[in-house]
Structures are given as structure tokens and as C-alpha cells.
Amino acid sequence: MKTPKRIQPLVEEGLIDEVIRQLMSGKEATVYVVRCGDDVRCAKVYKAATERSFHQAVAYQEGRRVKNSRQARAMEKGTRYGRKMAEEVWQNAEVDALYKLAAAGVRVPVPYICFEGVLLMELVTAADGNAAPRLNDVELTRELALQYHAMLLNQVVLMLCAGVIHGDLSEYNILVDAQGPVIIDLPQAIDAAGSSVAADMLDRDVTNLANFFGVVVPELLTSQYGKEIWNLYKAGLLTPETPLTGLVAAPTEVADVDAIIREIALAREEEEDRQRRLAEAQA
Ligand SMILES: Nc1ncnc2c1ncn2[C@@H]1O[C@H](COP(=O)(O)OP(=O)(O)OP(=O)(O)O)[C@@H](O)[C@H]1O
Numbered sequence: 001m002k003t004p005k006r007i008q009p010l011v012e013e014g015l016i017d018e019v020i021r022q023l024m025s026g027k028e029a030t031v032y033v034v035r036c037g038d039d040v041r042c043a044k045v046y047k048a049a050t051e052r053s054f055h056q057a058v059a060y061q062e063g064r065r066v067k068n069s070r071q072a073r074a075m076e077k078g079t080r081y082g083r084k085m086a087e088e089v090w091q092n093a094e095v096d097a098l099y100k101l102a103a104a105g106v107r108v109p110v111p112y113i114c115f116e117g118v119l120l121m122e123l124v125t126a127a128d129g130n131a132a133p134r135l136n137d138v139e140l141t142r143e144l145a146l147q148y149h150a151m152l153l154n155q156v157v158l159m160l161c162a163g164v165i166h167g168d169l170s171e172y173n174i175l176v177d178a179q180g181p182v183i184i185d186l187p188q189a190i191d192a193a194g195s196s197v198a199a200d201m202l203d204r205d206v207t208n209l210a211n212f213f214g215v216v217v218p219e220l221l222t223s224q225y226g227k228e229i230w231n232l233y234k235a236g237l238l239t240p241e242t243p244l245t246g247l248v249a250a251p252t253e254v255a256d257v258d259a260i261i262r263e264i265a266l267a268r269e270e271e272e273d274r275q276r277r278l279a280e281a282q283a
């Protein structure tokens with residue numbers, strides 16, 4: 001097809017030889033199938049901030065890392081430089097997350113480069129060589145749902161062990177290739193350690209999975225994997241091998257009734273003492 005204007009700079013740089021077809025136009029980007037030499041790859045062209053939906057931007061800002069405080073101040077002020085900076089941070093966040101997660105062994109598309117607002121990455125394909133379907137479009141048996149759910153929980157744990165929370169994980173941002181689920185769409189990924197909303201975001205991601213697979217496997221609907229994973233992470237006990245139960249233990253400490261009675265008696269004695277001293281002082 002005719003090369004879209006936004007892809008032209010990558011053709012001029014020799015990063016892309018030919019645009020084969022448009023794959024999808026989503027809320028935040030338009031995705032193309034492209035040819036790079038003998039390889040077929042995927043090019044995600046980010047929409048400008050003004051065209052994007054205001055996608056939970058506030059919650060996401062917090063976990064974002066900017067490289068220096070000048071950039072942070074400019075972004076806060078919303079100057080032209082600041083807006084450009086914010087665009088770059090947004091675009092680079094996805095390629096940064098992809099590199100980090102690929103290195104941590106998470107199943108994500110292999111990233112190649114992010115250039116002029118275009119992310120060039122591996123095209124995830126189905127067995128027939130065409131672009132892989134989204135999880136949402138895959139027909140699931142109970143057995144397959146259980147298997148994919150377990151695989152995805154493991155991916156979420158691997159991500160968290162690498163310090164990353166997806167932040168928009170759902171059946172629409174997961175592709176399915178011959179080996180199983182592949183996670184995509186990460187510009188809003190956040191740093192688990194640097195964000196006060198991390199626990200909620202993780203829980204929402206994990207609950208989305210439970211709700212999706214719960215249609216086929218109803219017992220997942222009441223599972224508590226998100227909270228369980230977060231508790232283990234916070235306690236420094238989470239590894240990719242940690243077995244998960246989906247249950248969150250109720251507080252296990254039995255109240256020490258004797259100690260409470262002793263405390264009350266002590267408080268009463270102290271108060272009686274105080275009253276006595278007060279009466280003596282007034283006498
Ligand atoms: N690496 C890839 N390989 C194959 N298909 C891909 C790849 N990346 C994206 N796609 C396809 O393009 C669609 C949009 O990509 P993505 O979710 O990253 O962008 P988006 O603009 O945030 O989309 P949406 O608003 O639909 O979430 C995906 O649902 C998927 O079908």
C-alpha cells in the first residue's frame with residue numbers, strides 16, 4: 001500500500017522497506033504490517049495526545065519516570081516543550097517496558113526501535129502466519145481457559161518481579177499465538193515501586209483476567225489472585241515459582257484476651273493514681 005506519512009521517516013532511514021497493510025486502528029495508535037528486508041514486522045504509529053482518549057492519564061502519570069526535573073517541570077507547566085516531552089515519555093514508555101519485559105522472559109513482542117513516534121516490533125502471528133488473534137476472539141474450552149489463566153498469572157508475576165505493572169491488561173491487549181498468550185500494548189505500564197496506585201492497578205489487571213476467564217471457569221470470579229500476588233510482593237516473598245492459591249488469608253493472630261484485660265487494669269490504676277494525686281494537691 002501507499003506509505004502513510006508518519007511511516008515515511010522510517011522508510012527514509014531504511015528501517016522499513018514496505019508497508020503491506022493496515023492491521024488495526026485503536027484508541028491510541030494505528031498498527032501496520034510492514035516488511036523489513038525478508039522479515040514481516042509490525043509498526044505501531046502513536047496518535048498525537050490530542051487525538052488520544054484521556055486514558056486514565058492521571059493515575060498513570062504517577063508511576064511515570066522522567067529523566068530529569070527540568071522535563072518534569074516543563075511537563076507540569078504544559079509548555080510546548082513540556083507537551084513534546086510528555087509525548088516522548090509516553091511513546092518511549094512502551095518500548096522501554098518491552099525491552100525490560102522481554103529480558104525478564106515475559107511473552108511480549110520483540111521490540112526493535114521506537115523512532116519518530118513509531119514503534120517497530122515483532123509481528124505476533126498465528127499458526128497460519130497471519131497476525132495473531134486477540135484473546136477476546138479465541139474460543140475457549142474450560143481446560144484452555146484454566147491453562148491460559150495460569151499462564152497469564154505467571155506472566156503478571158514475572159512482570160512484577162521485573163518491577164512493572166501493565167495497567168491496562170485485558171482480553172483486548174493479549175494476543176494468542178501457537179504457544180499461548182502474548183501481552184501487548186504497554187505505554188501506560190508503571191513502575192511497581194514508584195507508584196501509590198500500584199496495588200490497585202495490579203488488582204484491576206488480575207481481576208480483568210478473572211472476569212474474562214470466569215465466564216468459562218466461574219470459580220475464578222471469587223478468586224483473590226491480585227491481592228495475594230501484591231501481598232507476597234510487598235513482603236519480598238514473590239518469585240516466578242511462588243505457588244499461588246487465589247486465596248487471601250484472613251488475619252490469623254488470635255486476640256490475646258489476657259493481655260487486653262491487663263492493659264485495661266493498668267489504665268484504670270493509672271487513672272486512679274492521677275485522681276488521687278489531684279485530690280491530694282487540692283486538699
Ligand atoms: N506486535 C503485534 N503483533 C500482532 N498484532 C498486533 C501487535 N501489536 C498490536 N497488534 C494489533 O493491533 C491492535 C492494537 O494494538 P494496541 O493494543 O497496542 O494499540 P491501541 O491503540 O492501544 O489499541 P486499543 O485501543 O484497541 O487497545 C491489537 O489489538 C492487535 O490486534
Ligand SMILES: [Mg+2]
Binds near residue numbers: 172
Ligand atoms: Mg490495545
